[in-house]
Every structure is written in structure tokens, then in C-alpha cells.
Amino acid sequence: MELVGIHRNRKFSPNHIGNDDAIFSLTAQALRKQGARIRICSEDEFLAEEATPERGIFTMAREKSAVQKLQILESAGAAVINSAFGIENCFRINMHKALESNQVPVPVSWIVPTTDEGKDRLDQWPEAHFWIKRGDFHAIHREDVTFVRSRLEGQEMLREYALRDIPEVLVSQHLAGDLVKFYGVRGTDFFFWFYPYEHNHHKYVEYEAINGKSHHHSFDEAELQRVATASAAACQVDIYGGDAIVAKDGTFHIIDLNDWPSFAPCRQDAANAIAGLLFQKFTQTGL
Template sequence: MNVLGISRSPRFSPNSVDRDMAIFTAVASRMQRGGNDVSIISEDLFIAVDLSEFDLVFSMARGRDVLTALAEAEQQLNLRVVNSAHGLLQANRAQLVTTLKDTAVPQPKLQILNIESSEEHSLQELSEELILTYPLWLKRGDACAQRPGDVCFVSNQSELHQALISYAANGVHAVIAEEHVPGDLVKFYGVEGSDFFFITYPTETNNFSKFGLEQHNGKPLHTPFDANMLKSAADRAAKSIGCIVYGGDAIISADGKFVVIDFNDWPSFSACRKEAAKAIANRLKNLD
């Protein structure tokens, strides 16, 4: 099978370039050892690639130009792309809120704030429209976090206003406001359509953190919860998007219930890279 692997651009890997490349390389290696003819390219160099030469593409790309080209190949050439480029184009953070709701994935209380103007009075009015309870989290709604400030923790209206000024200055027009939920923070990693599902407690294990924001949830209490239910919820969301290779974050409350606070396409799997690479390669060889 002729396979193309597309690695992620450094601009979409804040503080994670080596980690993202490590899982990409591990999957490519396993695909090669499985007897496939594997070509690899960075999304930054993805120019005039003849996709008709390939039977399968596994891609960590996040740039809209590359995703658009891959989505066209999915439609016109019936090319299998993992993760689905068409799905990712339809799943920015703001749209993901709706997807999680439609697939019955528990989420915190949230509100989407649309920045229509960068003028001071407009941003002040927007901050006054908030109906959620502080403290809360703000996340850019158009894309994954790429720089400090794309995700931030705010405790009052003044901090919210300053954050909105920063978002507006960086050209972000939609911001997701999400109530902070106390409890155990867990990171989960999965491969939809397989048994692979890995959970870790980042504030306990001192795992790598892109921006150091996990500290707001403190040390975990290891409240018992149903990990199978979390996997089932995450798999539903992944299948809906076409995001076979995924990761995310959830909060386990004192009553054992969970809410999903983040969901990402193809994370670095740094806490479980070897097991994840095996699961991903096996899934690529056994697509539906």
C-alpha cells in the first residue's frame, strides 16, 4: 500500500515540536515495517503533491490550505485520510462545542463570545454580557491554541476585559468562555475503533505542559469514575468528526461524574507513545 505521512508544522506545535515529531515518526516506522511504501513530508512543504499516487494518508497537518487539499482528495479521489481533513475543517473549537453536545458528551457550562469590534467600548459591553460564574476559562474559538494567551484563566470581569482586548488584537473573533469545574484533571488519549485508551493525571505526574495552566486544578484526589464511559463519549465525538486519532482533557468531579473540557486531533501521546503508535498503525491497516 502506498502511504503518505504529513507531519505537523512547528507553528501548530507550541513547545511540542519534538514530541509531535516523535509520534509521527513512530507511526511511520511501524507502517514501513508492516510492508507499506511510506513517503513523508512536512505540511510546510506540501506543495503540488499528487495525491492520486497514494492509497492512504495519515496526517497531523492543521493548516487550512493543506486540509483543504486533503479534503478535496477525500471527496474527488475517495482517498482515505486520517484524521479526516473534511472533518477537521468543520471542527474548530466553536463548532466542536456543538459536536460534543450533539453526541451527548458532557461539557461544562459555556458561552461563545463573538468579538465584532476591537473598540474599547464594544469589548467592555461584551464582557458585561457574560452570564457564567467566575472563575472561568477562555479559549480562542477559531483554532487550537498556538501561543500563550490563546487559553487563559480569568477570575473577574476586569481580567475578562483585558483578555478580550488581547484576543481582538490577535485577530480572534470568537472566544469560548467556560466555567471552571473543580475536580481531578485527567488527560485522555484514544484511537477510535480500537481498544486503546490511556488516561493520565498531569498535575500528579509532572507531565509536560504546553502553557502550565493545569496548576489551577491542583493535585488530584483520584476520585473514582467510569473510564469506559469516558472512552465511549470520546469515541462518539471522534467518530462524528472523523478524528480517529485523538486526545483531550476532562474533569472528574467529587461525585465521579466527568465533563470534557478539551478535545484535540492527533496529540503527541508523549505519556504513552509506544503503545499509541502501535494502536494507530494497526487502526490504519484496518480502516472500515
């Protein structure tokens, strides 16, 4: 089994560069123990290649041009995990549409252009406090996910996004409750969840002041796993992680889903589960 692994460009790992590198390296080690021969390359090296000889590709790539190249290879018969189409499905607006259309509980949200039309639409938003999130990609900079306290502040943020050539944003209601982070490997028994603020695991520390400390509201853990798995299926990714807000009454909403996150609190177990899934899927394709 000859594979190529494409690790993530560091600009797509805000405050998690070491964690993303670690899970990728451990997964490659576990695959090699199962007999796979692996070539590792960066996103830039992958993009510079005239041809990719390996038909089995495991990837953390997020550069849009790299994702597009992977989609071409996948359409031509290469086995790509996560699917490059699934990676694109995890871009913010794509993700929200996929989850909402598959009846996954998500916050009430609007897709709003960053033009003057968007500013007019924002005037119709019914709540005083809300989130504005970059629509075309994941959060790379702190401003890509911003909590605003008034429509005027929101309109100023739309102007800032427009200056950065971001055409659309997702405007979402602010939900009170416990922030819970989860990780999973679809098709296996592996699932892990935790309270990120209690483990100092977050991209931007100021979010804790907005969300508040965890109150450990009781909720159905099996239902969280079921909904998280359904969310990954909706976005067509196998290796995934995300965030949910758990309310006082135990109900919860998925507020984010990512392709191949860091798995930092459960790294070794996750790497073994990921490698097992990859080996199984690549074997099934005849590699």
C-alpha cells in the same frame, strides 16, 4: 500500499515538538513493517506540491490551508486519516458545537465575538471566574486559553484577541476537580488515561496552579472511554486525545478534544494501534 505521511508543522506543537515527531515516526515505522511504502513530507512541502499521487494519506497537519487542500483530495476520493473534515471539527468552537449537539457532557459555554458586542455579552456571564479560549483554532500561544478572574479582565482579553484578528472566543465555566488526559484510537481496543500534572505532561505549567493538584476522585473508567469514543465520533476523528475534569462525585466533563495528539506516556503501544487501524482502513479502500 503506497502512502504519504504529512507531519505537523512545529508551530502547532507548543512544548510538544519532540513528542509529536516521535509518535508520527513510530507510526510510519510500524506501517513499513507491514509492507507499506511511505513518502514523508512536511505541511509546507505538501502545500507546495502541484499533485499528490498517493491515494492514502495519514496526516498530523493543522495549517488551515493544508486542511483545506486535504478536504479537496478527500472529496475527490483519497483516503485521509484523520479525516481533514474531522481535523477542522476539532477547532475550538467547532469542537464544542459537535460535542454539545451529541450530548457529550461539556462545560457551560458561550460563543462570544471579540467586538464591543462581545464585551456587552460578557457582562451577562453569571460567574466571576471563567476561561476564555480562542475560537477559530487550537491553542498555539499561552494566551489562546486564558483563565480570567473578573469580567473586566475578560473584556481586556477580548480586546487582545481582536488585535490578533481572532473573531470569536469560547467563554467557558471553570470546573473544580481532577484534570484527566486521555488518548484513544477509535475502532481498536486502545485507550489510555492519566493525571498529566503527576507526569509533568502539560503545555503550560501555570494551569496546574489554577486547576490544583489531583485528588484522585473515583470515577467510572469505562464510562470515560465510552464518552471519549463518542466525542471522537462526534468530531469524526479516529486518532484522538483530550482532557476531562472529574468532579468529587465522579461525574466528568470533556473540556478538550484533539486530532492526533502526542500519546507521549503510551507512545509505542499507541503507534502500533494507530498503524494497525491505518493499514486496515487503507486496505478496505483498495489501496
